[in-house]
Amino acid sequence: MDGMTYLTVAYLGMIAGIAIWTWTVVNRSRTIEARLTAVESSMGIIASEADSISKEHKD
Amino acid sequence: MAGRSAEVLLGLGFAGIMTTLFLGFQWAPSVAIDAFESPAAQRIFYWHVPAAWAAFIAFAVLFTGSAMWFFKRSPLGWRLHVAGAEAGLACGLIAVWSGCVWGAAEWGTPWDWTDVRLNTFGLLTLLALFLVLGRQSQPDGVESRDTFSTFGLFGFVLVPFTYIATRIWEIRHPGPVVGAGDDGGSLSGDMAIVLFIGALSFTIFIIGHILISMRITSLEQRLEQALHHIDGGK
Numbered sequence: 001m002d003g004m005t006y007l008t009v010a011y012l013g014m015i016a017g018i019a020i021w022t023w024t025v026v027n028r029s030r031t032i033e034a035r036l037t038a039v040e041s042s043m044g045i046i047a048s049e050a051d052s053i054s055k056e057h058k059d
Numbered sequence: 060m061a062g063r064s065a066e067v068l069l070g071l072g073f074a075g076i077m078t079t080l081f082l083g084f085q086w087a088p089s090v091a092i093d094a095f096e097s098p099a100a101q102r103i104f105y106w107h108v109p110a111a112w113a114a115f116i117a118f119a120v121l122f123t124g125s126a127m128w129f130f131k132r133s134p135l136g137w138r139l140h141v142a143g144a145e146a147g148l149a150c151g152l153i154a155v156w157s158g159c160v161w162g163a164a165e166w167g168t169p170w171d172w173t174d175v176r177l178n179t180f181g182l183l184t185l186l187a188l189f190l191v192l193g194r195q196s197q198p199d200g201v202e203s204r205d206t207f208s209t210f211g212l213f214g215f216v217l218v219p220f221t222y223i224a225t226r227i228w229e230i231r232h233p234g235p236v237v238g239a240g241d242d243g244g245s246l247s248g249d250m251a252i253v254l255f256i257g258a259l260s261f262t263i264f265i266i267g268h269i270l271i272s273m274r275i276t277s278l279e280q281r282l283e284q285a286l287h288h289i290d291g292g293k
Contacts, residue, residue, distance in 0.1 A: 003099030039282065
C-alpha cells in the first residue's frame with residue numbers, strides 16, 4: 001500500500017470511531033433523560049439524593 | 060441547560076477537529092521526501108497526537124475521580140471516574156488505531172513490543188477498557204466502585220511513564236517534537252499551528268464528552284432509584 005492509502009485508512013477509522021462514540025453518548029443521554037422524565041414526574045424523587053450508594057457509605 | 064452546554068462544546072470541538080483535518084491536508088507543508096519511509100502517512104500525526112493528548116486529559120480526570128471516590132465517597136468523584144474511563148478508552152483507541160496504521164506505513168510493522176511508549180499507552184487503553192466493561196458487567200456497589208477506583212489510582216502511574224518514555228528510550232517512537240527543550244523541537248511553524256489547533260479542538264471535544272458522560276451516570280442513578288421505588292423499596 002502507498003502512503004495515501006494508509007492515510008485514508010487511518011482517517012476513515014478515526015472518523016468512524018469519533019462518529020460512533022459521539023452518536024452513542026448523545027443518544028444514551030437523550031434516551032435515558034426521556035425515560036427518567038416520564039418516571040420521576042409521577043414520583044417526586046429529588047435528584048440530589050439519587051446516588052444511594054454514596055449516601056449510605058459517606059463518612 | 061448543562062446538557063445543552065456539553066452538546067455545544069461537542070459541536071465546537073468537532074468543528075475544530077474537522078478544521079484540523081482540512082488544514083492538515085490542504086495547508087500544512089509536506090515533510091521532506093527523504094526524511095520518512097512514507098511521507099504522505101505523516102499527516103496522520105494531526106489527529107494522532109491530539110487524540111493521545113486528549114486521552115491523557117481523560118486519564119487525569121479518571122485519576123481525580125478515583126481519588127475523590129476512594130477517599131471522600133464523593134458522588135461527583137464517581138461520575139468523574141466513569142466519564143474519565145469512557146473518554147480515555149475512546150481517545151486511547153483512536154490514538155492506538157492511527158498509531159498502528161502509521162507504524163505499518165513507516166516502520167513496516169503496526170506494533171513493536173520493544174517500544175516503551177507504545178506499550179505503556181496500550182496498557183493505559185486496556186485499563187480503560189477493563190474499567191468500562193467491568194462497570195457494565197458488575198452490580199453497582201461500594202465494593203465494585205472501590206475496586207475500580209483502585210485501578211484508576213494506580214493505573215495513572217503509566218501516564219507520566221508514557222510521557223517521559225521517548226526522552227529516556229527512543230526506540231521506534233520519535234523523540235519530542237514540541238517542548239523538547241532549548242532547540243524548540245523539530246516542527247515547522249505551520250505544522251505546529253495545525254497541531255495546536257488539533258490539540259485545542261480535541262480538548263474542547265473531550266470536555267464536552269466528559270460532561271455528557273457525567274450527566275448520563277447521574278441520570279442512570281436517578282432512574283435506578285426510581286425503579287427501586289416502583290419495585291417497592293425505599
